[in-house]
Amino acid sequence: MVSLTITSAAKPPSFARALPLTVDVPQDATVATVKRAIAAKFPKFYPARQKLSLKDEKKALDDDAKVADVLGEKLEGGELQVKDLGPQVGWRTVFLVEYFGPLVIHPLIYHFPTLWYGRAVHHSLLQKYVYTFVLLHFIKRELETLFVHRFSHGTMPLRNIFKNSAHYHVFSGLFLAYDIYRPIFSATSPYIKGSFRENETFLNVCAAIWAFAELSNLHTHLTLRSLRPNGTRKRAIPYGYGFSLISCPNYFFEGLGWIVVTVMTGSIAALVFTAFSVVQMALWAIKKHGAYKKEFGKNYPRGRYAMVPFVL
Numbered sequence: 001m002v003s004l005t006i007t008s009a010a011k012p013p014s015f016a017r018a019l020p021l022t023v024d025v026p027q028d029a030t031v032a033t034v035k036r037a038i039a040a041k042f043p044k045f046y047p048a049r050q051k052l053s054l055k056d057e058k059k060a061l062d063d064d065a066k067v068a069d070v071l072g073e074k075l076e077g078g079e080l081q082v083k084d085l086g087p088q089v090g091w092r093t094v095f096l097v098e099y100f101g102p103l104v105i106h107p108l109i110y111h112f113p114t115l116w117y118g119r120a121v122h123h124s125l126l127q128k129y130v131y132t133f134v135l136l137h138f139i140k141r142e143l144e145t146l147f148v149h150r151f152s153h154g155t156m157p158l159r160n161i162f163k164n165s166a167h168y169h170v171f172s173g174l175f176l177a178y179d180i181y182r183p184i185f186s187a188t189s190p191y192i193k194g195s196f197r198e199n200e201t202f203l204n205v206c207a208a209i210w211a212f213a214e215l216s217n218l219h220t221h222l223t224l225r226s227l228r229p230n231g232t233r234k235r236a237i238p239y240g241y242g243f244s245l246i247s248c249p250n251y252f253f254e255g256l257g258w259i260v261v262t263v264m265t266g267s268i269a270a271l272v273f274t275a276f277s278v279v280q281m282a283l284w285a286i287k288k289h290g291a292y293k294k295e296f297g298k299n300y301p302r303g304r305y306a307m308v309p310f311v312l
Contacts, residue, residue, distance in 0.1 A: 002027055002076050004067070006038060009053065009081040015044040019082070025067065032063040038082060048155040051083040064233070088155035094164055095145040099138045101169035102177075106134050109177040117182055124187040126197050130180050130261060133210055134172075137257065140214060148221050152233045171273040179269035197264065210260045216242060217253035224250070237296055245309040247289040251281035252307050282307050 007020040023037040035047035051060045054070065061070055061080075071078040110131050113121040123131075184191050187198070196202045220242045227236040242249030258274040261267075285307035293300050306312050 001025065002029075002067075002078075004034065005077065005079045006034070007055070007079060007081050009051075009083040013045065013084045016042040016084070018042075027068065029067045030063065031061045031065050031067060031070070034067060034080065035063070045082075045084070046088075048088040049085050051085050053081050053083070055079050055081055057081075085157060087158040089158045089161050090155055091151040091153060092145055092149070094156060094161045095149070096142060097161055098165050098168045099141040099145065101165060102134060102138045102173040103142070105169065105173035106131060106177045106181075109174075110181050113181065113183075116178060119183065121181065121183055122187045123181070124185060124189070124192045124198060125200065125203060126192060126264060127181055127185050129203050129207060130265060133207075133257075133261060134176070137214065140218065144218070144221055148218075148225050150225055150228045150230060152228075152235075167276075171269075171276065175269040176267070176273055179267050180265055185265065185267075197266070203264070206260050206264045210257050213253045213257035213260065217250050217257070220250040220253065235295060237292070237300060243304075245303075246285075246305045246307055247292055248281075248285035248307050251285050252309075255281060255307075282312060285312070 001024045003022050003024050005020055005022055008016070012019045018041070021038075021041055023034065023041070025033050025037055031052050032047065034052060035050045038050060039046050053060055067078075067080075068075050071080075109116050110123070110127075113119070121127075183189060186192065192198050220238075223238055223240055223243070227238060228234050238247075242253070246252055255274070255278045258270070258277060262270040262274045289304070289306035
């Protein structure tokens with residue numbers, strides 16, 4: 001066993017005012033072991049709330065890192081700093097809450113138009129298609145969250161659930177539903193009547209592209225799942241369908257699906273949501289692309305783009 005001193009990197013939370021403290025851990029202990037030792041002293045300071053780092057450093061230590069490797073010759077009597085990250089919530093929970101919003105909001109506006117527009121709406125084929133697309137998309141996302149996704153991080157700060165949910169509940173929920181199901185897109189509207197937006201061939205072509213995008217997105221998620229054994233944070237180079245040209249085809253196909261909805265409708269709300277989403281996914285893709293190249297170096301396939309083939 002070795003003794004480590006744990007100090008607070010900032011003002012300690014009320015339930016850990018006894019910091020600094022000394023914990024005894026095995027010689028081969030990991031950072032996760034130290035977190036559990038701290039939680040044993042302060043039960044409310046559970047491991048997910050803790051950020052451990054070396055003294056006077058901000059970079060968080062990886063849970064799997066060996067304390068002996070981190071501290072080296074300073075192992076016995078070594079010092080680590082802990083910071084309270086605040087209340088945490090599971091990533092899976094956050095995703096489920098995010099995607100549940102549109103699944104409630106769209107039916108409420110679609111099936112009860114008089115509550116929102118003060119009049120009945122004779123839904124056009126376009127509105128029926130988009131309504132079906134939205135429900136299928138978010139049901140798919142919920143099922144993927146439950147049965148497909150494996151998260152590298154178990155939790156995130158509780159406050160993020162409100163920020164993340166706002167994007168889906170407000171923009172792809174309330175704004176999108178209110179705009180697309182309003183009378184201007186109805187079967188009797190001059191905007192729709194006699195236009196290509198009521199042409200079944202046009203709508204069916206859009207539906208085929210949308211289905212291709214959704215199924216391709218699912219396929220890439222299944223590929224990524226296969227690379228990470230359950231209960232691990234292992235990363236590997238993805239290959240196969242979608243990955244020959246880009247590092248993040250899941251984002252490319254996600255964006256394509258929403259672009260289809262935007263083109264079909266000409267909706268300002270759809271355009272704003274799609275633009276915001278594509279930009280955000282592009283930023284994530286660039287970051288992941290860089291992380292792949294940094295981690296795998298020369299082994300990572302050359303010529304791959306981050307998100308859009310030959311462009312980004």
